[in-house]
Amino acid sequence: MEFSFKKRSVWRLYLAYTLLFLVLAACIFGIYVLNGHTLILDRDPLNQHLPLMAKWREAVVNFLQHPRQGFHLWSWQFGLGADTFQVYSYYTMGDVFAYLALLFPAAKITLAYQVILVVRMYCVGLAFVYFASHFKFRDYVILAGAATYLVNSFLLYACVAQPFFTTPFILFPLIVVQIERVLQGGSAWPLLGVFTWMLISNYYLAFVLGIGAMFYLVLRVATHYRKTLNYGKTFLKLAFAAVTSILLSSVMLVPELIAVMNSTRAGSEFANGLKTYPLYYYLFLPKQLINGSDWYFIFWSALGIVSIGFIALVYIYSRPKKYPLLTISLGMSLIMLLIPAIGAVFNGMMSASNRWTLLIYLPLAMAVCILIQDAPTLDHHTLWILNWATVVYLLILIVTYFFQNDTAMFMPVIFLILSLLALWMINLHHLANPDRWLLLLVVVNAGFNAIYAASPYNGGFAKEMLNRGEYQVITANRYGNLDAGLDRTAPYRVNTISNNRIIADHKFDNDLTTGLHNIDSYYSLQNHFLGQFNDSLQNIQYTANIPIRQADDRSVLNNFYGVKYIFAQSDGKNATKVPAGYLQDKLTDPIINFDKGQPSDAKSIKDLTPIQTIRYKTEQNFPLLYWQDSYISQARYNKLSPTAKERALASGVVVNNSSKATKGLKAADLKGNVLPVKSQLISNRFNKIDPSHLKYTDGDETYQLQFPDLQTKKGRARYKKTELHIDFSKIKYTPFSMKEQLKYEQQHVAEMATNPGTVINERFNRYKYWRYHVISGSPDISFKLFFGSRFGTAEISQSKQSVLSLFKRVKNGTVNIGYYRGSLPQKLSFEPSKLGNYELKYQVVAENLGAKYDREVATIRRHGIQDLQFGQNELSGRITTQRTGILTSSIPYSSGWTATVDGKPAKVLRTNQAFLGLRLSAGTHRIRFTYHLPGLHEGALVSLVGLLWTLVCAAVSVILYRRKRA
Missing domain, CATH: 2.60.40 (Immunoglobulin-like)
Incomplete structure (x- = not known):
């Protein structure tokens, strides 16, 4: 296929696309509306996208009204306080669509957010229509390609979960068209404009799109322009567009790059340590091509296009010499999908996230266009190739179906067969208007995929959409309305209890709506010093995106962070695990749940347990800034255990990288801050266990962590007013091989068969366990260690390597069991989550929070x-x-x-x-x-130079153009 920049009448095409979009939009978004939902997902949109859009809109309006005041470059509402630029620049500042919110009043921000989602999606299809109109495709063919490009698993998820991820779908077709314009000797100015938009919108997506643009350029030159290209002139044009766009964007890029290099993202483990993907990934990858409703296939390899897309791929590969660019690029994409390192490279050398697959939907949609364009002229030989390829593909799907009976594949398979039958009908019966029939088939297929993905009962994300009006209600009741009347200007912070949900079914991290300063924050870029601090104290809730969370309810950390109020739900998890010194301050009116959580011996309503939201208050929160005359040297600090480091925050101050600053200060008194607690691990088989060589072979075996010193009254008295921690200096888990895993599970089944006459079907059990482990991705590195106490269950966990942004390699950690005003417990329950070998090295300690503290x-x-x-x-x-x-x-x-x-x-x-x-x-x-924003001054100077350079070049271009016309 040849690009053409000849003018063609396109107004009817764009009108037809608009009508087509209305139909598809009704399928993509209409089901949510019909079921009483909004287009606001209760994950990142609830925590980040919507509230940040509201805050950014407010900031822009304030700037427009009071330009001399400038922007707030630092906000106290982003966790402990953060650079607003590093937050806004990632999510909203460079997003042109976010500025449409200015057209709506502040009270209608949720409406604005949802309208903008729809507008973004409209522009995705519009960009494809613009791209495809440069080929000799018939209008219905282009519309079928637009439907293919617009409705896919990636976008069905991204448009509501990560809205700014729709922007690359708009930009990539524009980039390709403008690169092609340059290759054909045209102007580089349009390419400069698209590159500038790309760089300003989001640095991460610009990185992905930039790599995609280079791949396209190299492959296009190699397959088409290799012998005819004017390399010198073309290189100068491309260099002009690239360099000038970087100069113009530097006011954004320089501060962004500084923020990235100084964020918790820096130094992440490459590809989460993966060399290959789990077996199930390769097993189920083939069906992902047409599984259009599965919008969260693991590692972001969602794919999920209309079913005719498979036939189009076969058709393209039956003519590789005719379509070398498509066959090479799609072949490379398949290979790249098989290697975790590729995903990690595209993801900034971090986790193996295949978000780069957003680039392959353009060639996939092009393949569909080519097939539909050629459908009337297909010969029988080609049709039989398509026939047999489809049969083989169906056999592969049948095999995976028997391995995992995925009912979502039913309709995609039906549409696959219908697509093949339609091609045969067109060939054998010479149907009139074949483009229309195939377009109808594609639209119905795409519409069904969208409807199924939005259905609230299919196990997808649809059920996690907020109900209509719910955003306003839950943000107003973030703390059960117990925040009413609290001073918003005082320099204190607030917190909640870990995993204790005040608002049911929704997990909050950020608080951008109440005006209070919650220590929890969830953003893509976080201060790396804050990450190092929490990592050194072994805060088990720390991840790169969420450095603090609730600080694991640790008393000293809450005090140090200045937390004055803590909110909790009485019937929620960890409701009684309240840090030391926090006393009930205010409660909501009691509500009785007669059917759940009540004592069995209750005789009247008075004996029932009410449900209330509770506000706790302390007078021990540290000031935001304070003076200390006792210091802890860096060398001394480094030798302390994590709990001792935490406790030392009240005893003295560490000054990093400046020994002169502590000259003349006295050394801090750290005596008695932390008390060791002797412990032993006992199995329910009555065996004493060596935790450094714990071989866990029976899932029903449990353990007790016993404390001999607490058996006596004198021993118990020593540990009053302490918080119990388990400091793990080493955690290493080695999963059993599949063979070992199956052996121990079979062995366990045999041991549990205590009734006479029991016959065990070992062959069936082996298959059952093997299938479970393959689907679950085991053996893998994930595990959990559970500790039970009167406060509930504390746990330390290692996530799977398939967890992308929130993955962290767990090698140590400190578990806070809770604060005991009276005696410490004499024992704790302990249970690992998975079979395998554990190497655990830990010290149980009591953090002294008595008179000295x-x-x-x-x-x-x-x-x-x-x-x-x-x-x-x-x-x-x-x-x-x-x-x-x-x-x-x-x-x-x-x-x-x-x-x-x-x-x-x-x-x-x-x-x-x-x-x-x-x-x-x-x-x-x-x-x-x-x-002051680091890098802003330097970036602004570079952008100013870029602007002057652009104006000079524009003037020269105009002069040369006029001379040429003359």
Whole structure:
């Protein structure tokens, strides 16, 4: 097929596409509406996309009304506080569609968000129509290609779960057209415009699209222009477009790259450690091609196009010399899908995420167009090739069906057979208007895929869409309405109990709607110092995207972060696992659930347990900034256990990379901060277990972690007012091989057959267990360690390598069992989740939160900064110190912070690994911290140079064009 830039009448084509989109949009989005849902998924859209769009709209409106004030570059509502640019630039700032929200009033932001979702999808198909109109395709053929391109598993998921992932589907066809324009000797200016849009929209997606553009350029030149291209002139045009677009975008790119390099994403394990994908991935990959309703196939390899797409692929590969670009690119894509390292490279050298597959839908849709264009002229030989290929493919699907009976494949298979029959009918009976019949088949197939994906009863994401009006209700009741009346200007923070959901069925991390400062935050870019801090304290809730979460309900961490209020649901998980010093402050009206969670011996309503939302309050939260005159050297700090590091936050301050700053300060008193607790692991088989060589072969075997010292009254008295931690310095899990796994499971079945006359079907059991493990992806590295106490179950877990953004290799961790005002328990239950070999090295410790801790906290609170005031991108206050010391804080450190003391510049220190600090001499001082966006000044200068360069080039182009016309 040849690109052509000759003008053709397209207004009827675009009108027809608009009508087609209305039909498909009714299928994609209409089911949600009919079932009373919105287009707001309760995951990232609830936590990030919608509230961030609302906040960004508010920021833009404020800027337009008060341009001299500029933008807030630092926000206290993003967790502990964060650079707003690194958040907004990833999600909204460069997204042209986000600015459509300005057309709606603030009260209609949820409507704006949903309308924008639909507009994005319309533009996806529009971009394909624009692209395909450069070929000699008939209009109905282009419309069939647009339906194929628009309705696929990737987009059916992304359009509601990750809306900005629809933008590359718009950009990639435009990039290809403009590269082709340059290759044919045309202007590079349109390519410059598309590249600039690409770079500004999102740096991650620009990275993927950039690689895709290079692949297209190389393959297109190699397969078509190799002998005819004017290489010198073409290179200059491409270089002009690429370099100029980078210059123009630098005001965004430079700060973004600095943010990425200083984020928790840096240093992630390549491909999550995978060399190959699990067996089930390869087993089920073939059916993914036409499984259009499966929008979350593992590792983002969703595919899921209309069924005729398989036949189109076979047709293309039956003519490889005629379509070399398509056959090579799609063949390479198949190979790339088989190798985790490829996905990791496209994903910025991180997890093996095949989001790059967004690039292959364009050639797949083109293949469908070519087949439908040629359908009237297919010969019998070609049809028999398509016939036999389809038969083989159906046999493969049947095999996978017997392995996993996926009923979602029923209709795709029907449409596959109908597509083949339609091609035969067109050939044998010379049907009139074959394009229309095939278009109808494609549209019905696409519509069915979309409807099935949106159906709330098929096990997909549809049931996780918010109900109509629910966003407003749940954001207003984020804390059960117990936040009403709380001061939004005071420098304190709030938290919730781990895994304790106040709003049922929805998991919150970010809080961008109440005006309170929740320590939890969930963004793609997080401060890497904050990540290192939580990692060194072995916060088991830490991940790259969510560095704190609820800090595992650890008392000292909550105090250190300045958490004054904690909210909990009384019937939720861990409801009684309240950190030390947090007392009931306010409760909602009680509600009785007569059918669940009630004592069996209740005689009246008074004996029943009510359900309430509870607000806990403490007077031990640390000030946002405070002065300490006791220090802990870096060498001493490094030798401390994770719990001892946490407890030391109240005893002294660590100043990182500056030993001079602590000169003249006294060493912190760390004695008695942490008390060791002797422990032993006992099996319910009454065996004493060596945890460093734990071979777990029976899933029904359980263990007790016993504490001999707590058997006596004297021993129990020693550990009063302590928080019980298990510090794991080593966690290593080695799964059994498949053969070993099956052997032990068979052995367990035999041991459980205690009734006389029992006959065990070993062959069936072997197949059952083997099938289960293959589908589950085992043997794999994932596991969980469960510890049971009166507070509930605490756990430390290793996720599967198929978990992408939130994957973390667990080699250690500290489990908080809970705070015991009275005696510690004499034992805990312990149970691993999976069979295998465990190497566990741990120390059970009691974190002392008694009188010494109370005195230290009282001192810290007395030494808090006074007259604290928050300005735009700055904060200031006054403090009086009796002697030289360190002003420290729980404000995340960044190179963007500068400080003055009494109006004079002062060196900003990094304290306690991750937080702002200053060295202060004795006396009364006025402190001011100011935040500047790192890289903004440099990026703006580069963009200014790029703008001047662009204007000069534009002027030269106009002069040359006029001379040529003259």
